[in-house]
Amino acid sequence: MDIKIVDVSRAAKVSPTTVSRVLNNNPLVKADTRKKVLKVIEELNYVPHAAAKNLRQQKTLTLGVIVPDIMVSYYTNLVKGIQNKAYSEKFKVIICDAQNNKDIESEYLQLLTNRSVDGMILVESMLSKQEVMELVERGYVIGTIGRSIVDPKIFNVQTNTAEVAQQAVEHLIEQGHKDIAFISGYAHAVDSFDRLEGYIKALRDHGIPFRPELVENGDFNQEGGYAAIQRLWAKELDFTAVFSANDEMALGVYDACREGSIAIPQELAIVGVDNERVSRYLTPPLSTINQLKVEMGYALAELLIRQINGELDDEHDRIAIIDSQLCIRGSSDYKRT
Amino acid sequence: MDIKIVDVSRAAKVSPTTVSRVLNNNPLVKADTRKKVLKVIEELNYVPHAAAKNLRQQKTLTLGVIVPDIMVSYYTNLVKGIQNKAYSEKFKVIICDAQNNKDIESEYLQLLTNRSVDGMILVESMLSKQEVMELVERGYVIGTIGRSIVDPKIFNVQTNTAEVAQQAVEHLIEQGHKDIAFISGYAHAVDSFDRLEGYIKALRDHGIPFRPELVENGDFNQEGGYAAIQRLWAKELDFTAVFSANDEMALGVYDACREGSIAIPQELAIVGVDNERVSRYLTPPLSTINQLKVEMGYALAELLIRQINGELDDEHDRIAIIDSQLCIRGSSDYKRT
DNA sequence: TTGTAGGCGTTATCAC
DNA sequence: GTGATAACGCCTACAA
Numbered sequence: 001m002d003i004k005i006v007d008v009s010r011a012a013k014v015s016p017t018t019v020s021r022v023l024n025n026n027p028l029v030k031a032d033t034r035k036k037v038l039k040v041i042e043e044l045n046y047v048p049h050a051a052a053k054n055l056r057q058q059k060t061l062t063l064g065v066i067v068p069d070i071m072v073s074y075y076t077n078l079v080k081g082i083q084n085k086a087y088s089e090k091f092k093v094i095i096c097d098a099q100n101n102k103d104i105e106s107e108y109l110q111l112l113t114n115r116s117v118d119g120m121i122l123v124e125s126m127l128s129k130q131e132v133m134e135l136v137e138r139g140y141v142i143g144t145i146g147r148s149i150v151d152p153k154i155f156n157v158q159t160n161t162a163e164v165a166q167q168a169v170e171h172l173i174e175q176g177h178k179d180i181a182f183i184s185g186y187a188h189a190v191d192s193f194d195r196l197e198g199y200i201k202a203l204r205d206h207g208i209p210f211r212p213e214l215v216e217n218g219d220f221n222q223e224g225g226y227a228a229i230q231r232l233w234a235k236e237l238d239f240t241a242v243f244s245a246n247d248e249m250a251l252g253v254y255d256a257c258r259e260g261s262i263a264i265p266q267e268l269a270i271v272g273v274d275n276e277r278v279s280r281y282l283t284p285p286l287s288t289i290n291q292l293k294v295e296m297g298y299a300l301a302e303l304l305i306r307q308i309n310g311e312l313d314d315e316h317d318r319i320a321i322i323d324s325q326l327c328i329r330g331s332s333d334y335k336r337t
Numbered sequence: 338m339d340i341k342i343v344d345v346s347r348a349a350k351v352s353p354t355t356v357s358r359v360l361n362n363n364p365l366v367k368a369d370t371r372k373k374v375l376k377v378i379e380e381l382n383y384v385p386h387a388a389a390k391n392l393r394q395q396k397t398l399t400l401g402v403i404v405p406d407i408m409v410s411y412y413t414n415l416v417k418g419i420q421n422k423a424y425s426e427k428f429k430v431i432i433c434d435a436q437n438n439k440d441i442e443s444e445y446l447q448l449l450t451n452r453s454v455d456g457m458i459l460v461e462s463m464l465s466k467q468e469v470m471e472l473v474e475r476g477y478v479i480g481t482i483g484r485s486i487v488d489p490k491i492f493n494v495q496t497n498t499a500e501v502a503q504q505a506v507e508h509l510i511e512q513g514h515k516d517i518a519f520i521s522g523y524a525h526a527v528d529s530f531d532r533l534e535g536y537i538k539a540l541r542d543h544g545i546p547f548r549p550e551l552v553e554n555g556d557f558n559q560e561g562g563y564a565a566i567q568r569l570w571a572k573e574l575d576f577t578a579v580f581s582a583n584d585e586m587a588l589g590v591y592d593a594c595r596e597g598s599i600a601i602p603q604e605l606a607i608v609g610v611d612n613e614r615v616s617r618y619l620t621p622p623l624s625t626i627n628q629l630k631v632e633m634g635y636a637l638a639e640l641l642i643r644q645i646n647g648e649l650d651d652e653h654d655r656i657a658i659i660d661s662q663l664c665i666r667g668s669s670d671y672k673r674t
Numbered sequence: 675t676t677g678t679a680g681g682c683g684t685t686a687t688c689a690c
Numbered sequence: 691g692t693g694a695t696a697a698c699g700c701c702t703a704c705a706a
Binding site for chain 2: 002047048049050051052053054055060062070071073076077079080083087090092093094095096097107108111112113114115116138139251277278281282283
């Protein structure tokens with residue numbers, strides 16, 4: 001049987017209330033009393049019981065995070081940022097790996113919605129807006145990343161994707177490319193859409209006509225990227241560069257180039273997005289867009305926690321923006337090969 | 338205000354006890370009553386309150402995991418396995434990233450030891466045996482990975498590290514190497530020690546004398562590996578192969594070879610350990626030892642959960658063993674380059 | 675400045 | 691089969 005607050009109070013010859021006040025740094029307690037109580041707490045190795053506290057306060061000091069796949073470094077980076085902020089505020093973080101599966105995601109949501117958490121961050125969630133809004137109604141503080149469900153009650157962190165995508169394509173144009181293919185991610189991702197937007201804008205700004213046949217979907221994974229570039233080649237369109245909506249798909253392009261003995265960047269220049277860890281180690285290293293994922297997670301967690309703690313007024317901005325950067329490497333820059 | 342059990346009980350014209358019994362699948366309840374209650378639960382959208390349940394049952398159905406760094410894929414793989422098992426048993430998982438820092442690790446331990454979890458998995462923990470045993474005394478079910486604290490009360494998962502390390506070095510010997518360097522991880526890691534053991538045994542079995550000067554410490558990270566190979570070269574020992582206690586340090590060796598224009602594997606053959614994701618993408622691909630990390634996490638979580646659920650008798654084995662495999666790639670095999 | 679009493683939502687115990 | 695009641699450990703009006 002563990003020590004509880006009344007054991008401490010008896011040993012210190014005060015009431016449980018006083019002990020509770022000491023624990024919660026209530027300034028009403030006299031310094032002497034506080035010291036005495038702290039001493040007993042120390043001696044008895046008393047640790048407050050979280051469940052009892054949660055029950056009484058109707059709070060858990062816990063954040064839930066649902067990511068599509070915990071092994072993808074993009075998500076791990078976000079998680080790291082969320083944790084950094086959470087722990088600095090004495091919050092715990094429960095992580096769920098939805099395994100890219102809507103049913104599993106719903107199941108984990110169930111697991112968390114029994115008041116196990118005060119708030120949740122949904123990363124590239126597949127849930128419907130309705131499902132998410134239900135949670136908001138029930139009192140949860142919700143944040144999203146990646147596939148934003150637009151609603152003034154939902155917190156969100158964004159990056160200037162379209163803008164940097166545009167810069168990336170402009171960089172390719174500056175390298176002398178005119179025929180640039182685009183490999184997109186799956187349809188429901190705003191991210192992919194934004195990157196396409198940047199791609200189109202860069203072309204237009206430089207007087208290059210947009211050719212839809214140069215766009216193929218690669219589903220954001222390596223195999224998809226491989227298949228997409230094969231389909232592009234099959235059309236015999238004579239493009240000299242490709243902008244891939246993420247690094248993962250660019251890996252597939254590398255695979256295809258290796259098989260077909262196509263030199264990067266001489267015969268095909270490539271730029272990806274995400275700055276995954278492997279990208280730096282490819283031959284040649286992959287040019288990419290570096291999103292400050294840790295910072296993104298941190299910023300969103302900060303918003304949620306402030307809201308949970310009641311520090312945010314209703315007018316406060318619920319969207320954080322963290323700028324990304326273009327990283328030029330050998331896969332797109334002749335001078336660096 | 339959320340719906341609670343008495344709201345359901347009133348609407349269904351039964352007692353709270355009966356509702357509770359339905360929720361917990363108590364077979365005593367008549368089928369009719371059960372159906373009626375379930376209908377009301379559905380209608381009112383009742384969700385049990387975890388904290389209240391935790392308080393009453395003195396259980397949380399939650400596992401805590403502390404890893405040194407959530408961004409290292411080795412740990413992420415373990416976490417994935419732990420989660421797979423946990424969620425299938427309706428357990429939640431709280432993940433803490435100790436950032437390779439003992440103080441932070443202790444802090445997170447504090448965070449969890451207020452009965453936020455029923456059990457904990459400590460991955461390559463820096464805590465002293467005493468600290469960990471205290472938790473056991475306080476009733477937590479503890480599992481360790483990597484740096485095992487040997488005690489019959491502590492759960493543990495191991496792999497046949499020494500054995501496979503020996504195979505790896507034998508593989509190098511078969512490739513014709515006699516002078517093989519070893520880059521070790523930091524001192525407190527059993528893993529590094531086991532790999533050294535395998536290295537020495539392989540040499541001995543093939544009549545090659547063990548030369549301590551061929552061993553350098555690289556602290557398990559890329560920079561350390563880079564520095565270690567430089568120190569080895571500085572000694573002018575004429576070795577032709579190196580066995581690195583993990584892939585991370587092997588990356589540092591690759592860096593050094595690139596700078597020094599040393600051909601892999603012709604001038605220096607390399608074998609690592611961990612089968613990190615990047616290893617496959619290096620030029621040439623890195624030979625390595627593939628630990629079944631997901632399976633390791635899964636096996637350990639299974640032991641803990643069974644113990645928490647009281648399904649394990651005291652005699653049951655508290656150690657799980659998951660075998661690893663040697664992956665031979667271009668960095669050590671001439672025929673594959 | 676400190677103490678008393680009641681309740682947070684659930685389940686275990688015992689009685690019917 | 692079902693129901694009343696107490697208890698899990700803590701916090702917070704309110705009283706002193």
